[in-house]
Amino acid sequence: MQVVVVGLGYVGSVCSACLASRGHQVVGVDTSTYKVDCIERGESPIVEKDLGELIAAARREGRLSATTDIARAMPGADVVLVCVGTPSREDGSLNLDHVKRACAEVGSALASTGKFTTIVMRSTMLPGSVLDELTPVIEQASGGKAGDKFGVAYNPEFLREGTAVDDFNNADYTIIGAGCERAGESLKAVYEGVGGELIVTSIPTAEMLKYVNNSFHALKVAFANEVGRVCKKEGVDSHAVMKLMVRDTKLNLSPYYLSPGFAFGGSCLPKDVRAIVSRSRHHNLELPVLQNIIRSNDVHVEDAIHLIEKFKMRKLGFLGLSFKAGTDDLRESPILRVIGTLVGKGYAVLLHDPNIDMERVLGANRRFVEDEVPYLPERLRADLREVVESSEVIVVGNRSAAYREIGGMLRKGQVLVDLVAGVDRRTVVNGEYHGLAW
Ligand SMILES: NC(=O)c1ccc[n+]([C@@H]2O[C@H](COP(=O)([O-])OP(=O)(O)OC[C@H]3O[C@@H](n4cnc5c(N)ncnc54)[C@H](O)[C@@H]3O)[C@@H](O)[C@H]2O)c1
Structure with a gap:
């Protein structure tokens, strides 16, 4: 496949190198000449385990190049992966300005090509972003309709910095939120052979999933840290507790209790949460996660x-x-x-x-x-x-x-x-x- 990757930061440079190493022909695009020059020299623009070697090999074998000019990268592209930043605004809301700009540039370049191209957002964005905010930008710039001249898709990235190459190659699953069948098929071809199951779903489900995953990861960290703070006050070894806690894969680390339903109740959960909260207050501990479970x-x-x-x-x-x-x-x-x-x-x-x-x-x-x-x-x-x-x-x-x-x-x-x-x-x-x- 001919793949264009827009944005050569953490996500884009890992994607570019990993896809090139799997035999795809990849052109990376970034507004930063530094990052483009790095790739062109066969070096990694970021510090990331194994990435330098992958980029150098892909350059040597002629499967990876980079440019600052989207229009130069686009001719012949089967798939465009948009990996530019989606920072927070001051009020915490999501800023899609970079993605909108990138989509407008991709759309303008599409206007002069006759090939059906699938445009895939990989940046993290809230439900509705792809279909309600970005697709109209591409349609306007390209003069074509989604599903007709081009396809849209959302493909969340789950890599962790530090182990990004390994996470990309050995993902548990790859999620494809596809706007049409053709878009889904092109992405399946891009990911063929990458570890993990390929799951096709709707675009809003894929968009939301990324936030749910990250919120859950953040909740796990906050929960474990609060458990640690109570344990320390109680003179209990928090690591010993949590090591045993995670060994229960029936109720603790499992899908159990993770399906939206009604409030919890019964003779144990409310009583026991209240007791540990009461004990933490006795210690003057502030534990916002545990102390708000009953409120939630x-x-x-x-x-x-x-x-x-x-x-x-x-x-x-x-x-x-x-x-x-x-x-x-x-x-x-x-x-x-x-x-x-x-x-x-x-x-x-x-x-x-x-x-x-x-x-x-x-x-x-x-x-x-x-x-x-x-x-x-x-x-x-x-x-x-x-x-x-x-x-x-x-x-x-x-x-x-x-x-x-x-x-x-x-x-x-x-x-x-x-x-x-x-x-x-x-x-x-x-x-x-x-x-x-x-
Ligand atoms: N870093 C991570 O571990 C990680 C993991 C999963 C998802 N994400 C998400 O992926 C997205 C990218 O994250 P990142 O950490 O790679 O960001 P980054 O800031 O490292 O890289 C973004 C790149 O996009 C470039 N760029 C901006 N506008 C452009 C344009 N119009 N054309 C071409 N290039 C442009 C920037 O110059 C920069 O190099 C974000 O939405 C982020 O939330 C990040």
């Missing part, structure tokens, strides 16, 4: 209440009362806070849960019902159909299998609010489906 969970509950109230319908049916399916433990079930608030506001509320039978609710759970949710027994119904048929808004509050295909029971005009991503949306033929955070 509360906001999620408040959002659910707002979503349900938005429909301005007074008859509500709640399906699933325990904090998760398969238990009758009602303690600290977050849906009960939603129900309690709406009962207090005078909504007509009916309830259903296959695991809750008031006759059999015993012990701490019974006391909890009497003290905290006295409205529950008179509103609970054993007949699911009765609850669904009597309600205008039906709220699913846990992932019980009984509710998976509940959409099929809805009539026109009814609203289904799914707080747990537990309903098969395809079953909702009549009525409306609304997810809490999806």
Whole structure:
């Protein structure tokens, strides 16, 4: 493939060298004559392990060159990778000025070529950037339409400085957000043979993924450091704790708990987070991540209440009362806070849960019902159909299998609010489906 790489910084120079080493013909473009001259001399413009050797070899073998002139690089290009900087503005917002300029230059150069070229953003940018902000710039400059004269794609870069060449060659996956099939196919050809699975998805998903990955990495660092600060005060070896923590690949380092759903609850998570936060306050420690977990969970509950109230319908049916399916433990079930608030506001509320039978609710759970949710027994119904048929808004509050295909029971005009991503949306033929955070 003929590949043009615009921007020869950390991302661009690693991409250029690695793609050239895989047999592609690469031309790098940068406004900096220093960086262009480095590449032309066969040297790396940045300090990065193994990069100098790769660039020197690619130069020797005639597969890599560089220029400051995009128009000179473009003729014959199959794919253009845009890797220029996307710095923060003073208010923290994303500055796309460099990318817009690069896209305008690429677009102008495209105006005089007849070849279908795929323009791929690799710089980090928020959802909507490629389709709403950059594609129009290219269309205007080239006089052509995306999907017709050229293709657009977003291909996030996940390399880490210091191990960038290894990360490029041994990525876990390569994500291709493709604007059209042809764009996806060209990028697949560019990455053929690079380690990891090639996954084609939508452009906004790929754009968002980059931010989610980096936010999660930042959260991991902040979390581990806060654990370290509490451990030090407690005289506990923080490294020993975290080494054991990461060995649990069922609940800790795993997809578990990482799918958007409803707030956490139950008899352990809220109580234990509160206890460690209380202990940290006793030590006068400031731990913004740990200390705000309960607040974040509360906001999620408040959002659910707002979503349900938005429909301005007074008859509500709640399906699933325990904090998760398969238990009758009602303690600290977050849906009960939603129900309690709406009962207090005078909504007509009916309830259903296959695991809750008031006759059999015993012990701490019974006391909890009497003290905290006295409205529950008179509103609970054993007949699911009765609850669904009597309600205008039906709220699913846990992932019980009984509710998976509940959409099929809805009539026109009814609203289904799914707080747990537990309903098969395809079953909702009549009525409306609304997810809490999806
Ligand atoms: N550095 C990383 O580890 C890393 C990792 C993943 C993603 N990213 C993202 O990739 C993007 C690039 O990051 P970087 O660290 O390589 O940036 P960088 O600042 O090192 O390099 C950007 C290069 O683009 C050049 N440039 C700017 N405007 C240009 C134009 N109109 N035409 C040609 N060249 C132009 C600059 O001269 C510079 O050499 C950013 O969006 C960044 O967030 C960076």
